[in-house]
Amino acid sequence: MLKAVYLHIPFCAQICHYCDFNKIFIHQQPVEKYLNSMKEEMVNSTERFPNYQMETIFVGGGTPTSLNKTQLQTFLKDVNDVFVNDSLKEFTVEANPEQTTEEKIAVLKDNNVNRLSIGVQTFEAELLKKLGRSHTREDVYRTIREAKKAGIHNMSIDLMFGLPGQTMEMFKRSVDEALFLDVPHISSYSLQIEKKTVFYNLAQKGKLELPEHELEAAMYDYLIESLAKKGYRQYEISNFAIPGYESKHNLQYWNNNEYFGIGAGAHSYVEGVRRKNAGPLKHYMNLIKETGFPYTEEHTVSLAEKIEEEMFMGLRKQEGVSDQQFKARYGKSMFEIYKEPIDRMIQKGWLKTEGDQLFLTKDGIPLGNEVFQEFIGVVLD
Template sequence: MLKAAYLHIPFCVQICHYCDFNKIFIHQQPVDEYLASMKKEMLNTTSRFKSYEMETIFVGGGTPTSLSENQLNTFLNDVNEVLGNKSVKEFTVEANPEQTTKEKIAVLKDNGVNRLSIGVQAFQSSLLKKLGRTHNREDVYSTVAEAKAAGIHNMSIDLMFGLPGQTMDMFKESVEEALSLDVPHISSYSLQIEKKTVFYNLAQKGKLILPEQELEAAMYEYLIETLDKKGYKQYEISNFAIPGFESKHNLQYWNNNEYFGIGAGAHSYVEGTRRRNAGPLKQYMSLIEEHGFPYIEEHPVPITEKMEEEMFMGLRKQEGVSDQDFIDRYGRSMFEIYKEPIQRMIQKGWLDKHEGRLFLTKDGRPLGNEVFQEFIGVVLD
């Protein structure tokens, strides 16, 4: 049974230089009309696909906290009316520090939001400026303090490494500052240069100077060792949590479970089919009005692709993939289907197996994408 929903708010006050998610500058946009279209999509989706019992809800963007207090309240009311129920265990909203006011935090709390994912990325003003971020370190501290005062203690901090101009000392400082905030979850990702971003255009012109790969690898190693000493367990390649505070919603993805995707540009996975929503606001709202659904792509996932996704999503987790779970889903052992790639990766020291589970080794974690490629395109007997 489907247990998760992702909802996309594409509006931003400022467009970050690295972001390739579906987003749009909020000024003079039809925000209220968009939120009304989202409610229609929620209603139509739950009417069409009835086999669900929501356990996790995640509101991402864009910047959900770019909405006004009234808009945020209306939207969250709609979410609770259509999707919310007593079985929801984790209700997360992404928050930008400079837009997450005390009043908006009260709105979040009043509407059942019990987890914040705070986009910090770095604590140095020079790096934040390069990233196109508009907050400062004081905004981060005040957001965390005000959330705790409101009774929201389950928070995650996002950090980035491998940034232009970032030194090891800078990254160490950011990690130490994040730890000082005493939040139970930290996510940290290396910078990826994506098309249609400011950073991509700069890189094409040779104007984006990034740290050497050795330095980036050293940052990742420092992150793992430092957070482990502080009691944060690395439960996924880029995610660390005090035990019990792992992201229940993201685990739905990594466990290859199905989920609703609501909003412009959102993706969903329901009844064995992946669907992609229209990204541009006008197209999204027109499709909702004319057809009830905003799908521009529908892909029934064949069994071979499901098994591939099971492997490369599951291997992101520290605990890896359970062969028994694989057999229960697909009727065959992963050690039989992927015998050769598994042997190759074990010989290289990038994979290991124990008690029916397959997982990345310490050496394999930084090379995850190379390992995942081994499971794509394997011909089944």
């Protein structure tokens, strides 16, 4: 049974220099028509795949809070009408601080949103400008203050490290400010240079000066140590939470569960099939109008692929992969299928076992991608 849905709002008031997500400037875009198409996709999807009962809803982008108050109300009402039920545990909306007004927060609260994921990235004005961000640290403080006042206390903030021109002292200040804000969840990840971004173009021209790998690694170590001292548990490679405030929605992905994906460029995983929606707005809306569904790619996931995904998604979590759950899903022990790579990674000190759980060691966490590669391409009997 499906228990999660992701909904994509592709509009942005400003495009960040590092972002490769499906996004478009909101100015003069057919926002209302797009939201109508999303509603049609929601209804059609749940009629075609009725075996669902939502526990988590996540609205991402783009910038969901780039919608005006009326548009946000219309969209959230549609989401509530289709997906909200008594089983719902977590309803998250991504928010940019400069566009998250007190009025919009009230709309979110009135429509069952109980968690905000706030794009902070850094508290340094100089670095925010380099990233193409338009908010200030004061915007962050105001957003969190107003959300708490409205009764939304479950919040996450994003922090980035390995940024152009970022020093260790800068990152330490951002971590300290994040802790001062007293939010129960922090996501933190290093900058990745992706194609079709401003940063990629600068890097190709040799005009993007990034911190050395050793400094980036030191930033990550500082992050882990500082958050642990304040009671945050690193429950996934890039995610830290006060116990009880882990992202229930993201755990659906890391537990390799199926989910709906609604909106332009969204991906879904339903009844063993991964589907990709059209990204360009016009293409997306035309497909909805013509066929009722915006799919441009459909791929039936093989047993081997499911098992690979179970391993490299599950190993992102601190608790790792349960062999009991693995056998219940696939009828065979992971220690049998992956004996050689598991033994090799344990010998290197990157994996360890406890009971029936297999998980990354402290030394293995920074080398996660290298470990995950060991579980791809193993031939099943």
